[in-house]
Amino acid sequence: MNEILFQVKPILLYGKLNKEIDLVNALTNNWSDIPQKDTKKIDFYYQLTRLTELIKNDSKLPDDFKVPPKYQFILTHKEALEELSYQRNEVIHLGDKILAKYAYELLMINYIVSLIQEVFSIELEIHSLNRNTYCKINAINELSKLRLNENHLDNLSLTFNKLKRINHLKELGRASLENPLGMFECGGNEQFIECIEINQNEPLIDIAINEAMLRINIGKAHKIHK
Numbered sequence: 001m002n003e004i005l006f007q008v009k010p011i012l013l014y015g016k017l018n019k020e021i022d023l024v025n026a027l028t029n030n031w032s033d034i035p036q037k038d039t040k041k042i043d044f045y046y047q048l049t050r051l052t053e054l055i056k057n058d059s060k061l062p063d064d065f066k067v068p069p070k071y072q073f074i075l076t077h078k079e080a081l082e083e084l085s086y087q088r089n090e091v092i093h094l095g096d097k098i099l100a101k102y103a104y105e106l107l108m109i110n111y112i113v114s115l116i117q118e119v120f121s122i123e124l125e126i127h128s129l130n131r132n133t134y135c136k137i138n139a140i141n142e143l144s145k146l147r148l149n150e151n152h153l154d155n156l157s158l159t160f161n162k163l164k165r166i167n168h169l170k171e172l173g174r175a176s177l178e179n180p181l182g183m184f185e186c187g188g189n190e191q192f193i194e195c196i197e198i199n200q201n202e203p204l205i206d207i208a209i210n211e212a213m214l215r216i217n218i219g220k221a222h223k224i225h226k
Contacts, residue, residue, distance in 0.1 A: 004051060004071050008054065008065060008066070008067055012054075013042065013047070045082070048078065048082065051067065051071075052075050055067050055071075055072050058072070070122045080111035080112060080115055083107065083111070084112065102152055105148060106150065109147065110148055113144050114144055116140060117140060131176050133172050133175070133176050134179070135172075139170070139176065142169050143166065143170075148162060181200070181204060182196040182197070182200050182201055
């Protein structure tokens with residue numbers, strides 16, 4: 001929010017224009033005459049409100065006040081951002097409330113994942129969370145296809161299966177943050193790709209399989225001796 005408002009007009013990051021002289025300067029576009037030094041920035045809620053009002057009134061604003069089109073998706077996600085901010089404050093500042101596990105999953109899956117996708121769409125570089133895994137699955141894209149029912153008791157079996165799928169995709173996404181395999185996202189000729197596959201990817205995959213099998217066998221041995 002900081003960067004977007006600053007990009008439109010730096011003064012939008014600061015306190016309300018509650019002095020008559022500030023209001024006159026704002027209306028006459030004399031922004032440099034409005035004191036900004038040592039002025040406390042407005043908090044997230046007011047930043048979000050100010051930004052969404054600019055977006056909603058885009059057609060009425062002069063070009064100097066328009067929010068760049070690539071950021072206008074924020075209006076669609078205003079309620080999700082407000083809820084995310086509220087939950088953050090409840091946990092960090094008050095420390096007396098935390099969402100139940102299912103409520104947290106519902107908030108993230110039904111509201112936040114689509115917001116993350118929008119943010120990724122305007123980034124110049126591919127974020128590690130937005131990569132395809134080696135098994136050709138993009139965890140964020142797959143999570144965005146799922147929806148949780150607010151009343152999880154309506155169909156416990158369906159809810160349980162969805163949660164298993166969500167947890168599996170979350171683990172894939174977490175693993176993609178430290179994926180050592182060559183993914184060829186920037187392309188490359190056939191000879192280069194084959195070289196990386198043989199000399200880098202295949203040995204790493206073999207090591208991972210052997211480690212997984214070792215853990216499985218240790219687990220089986222532990223059960224036998226219990």
